Amino acid sequence: GESVGLHLPTLSVQEGDNSIINCAYSNSASDYFIWYKQESGKGPQFIIDIRSNMDKRQGQRVTVLLNKTVKHLSLQIAATQPGDSAVYFCAEKAGGSYIPTFGRGTSLIVHP
């Protein structure tokens, strides 16, 4: 498949490790945050979201942490698997807006 992004930050991990992908957001008015996974040749796929009235939200093997003080978002993937290899994007959206702002993404490479 084609590369979805050149010169992206890259995180390489071993299978079974926990992965942490970070994202800094810029708009203090943002109150909704989303993480997407994009595999090669596919569109972004929704993973998990979090509202600004929460600090942490857990899904299946994934946890999103939100630190509004320093405008930082992270995605933790437990027991990372080769199938988790993809580009991960964060997105932020301010209340009342129809338009989310996307980060450039981080490439996660999982080595068997």
Place this chain on the structure above:
Amino acid sequence: NAGVTQTPKFQVLKTGQSMTLQCAQDMNHNSMYWYRQDPGMGLRLIYYSASEGTTDKGEVPNGYNVSRLNKREFSLRLESAAPSQTSVYFCASRFRGDNQPQHFGDGTRLSIL
């Protein structure tokens, strides 16, 4: 449960040719979006439709037009294709409301020679 369906998946055009990219969603979503994705640039919004009957420009609208045909369908037209429009185009949709994520199609890979 098809979600967001884009056609075609691949297309090669010559400079100056016109083309319409099709997008349809079966999730009863109100809002629909067209993005382009280029290496190192991330997702850039071309046009969006907040609801049926409305369309608005995004970050990079020049050279494109859109039509919100009905609630399900949102098409993107290139009237006179240019090599700078070589890209991967993604359609997305979402429910209206503050805390609703977008759902994306798998893209149209467009090359303009």
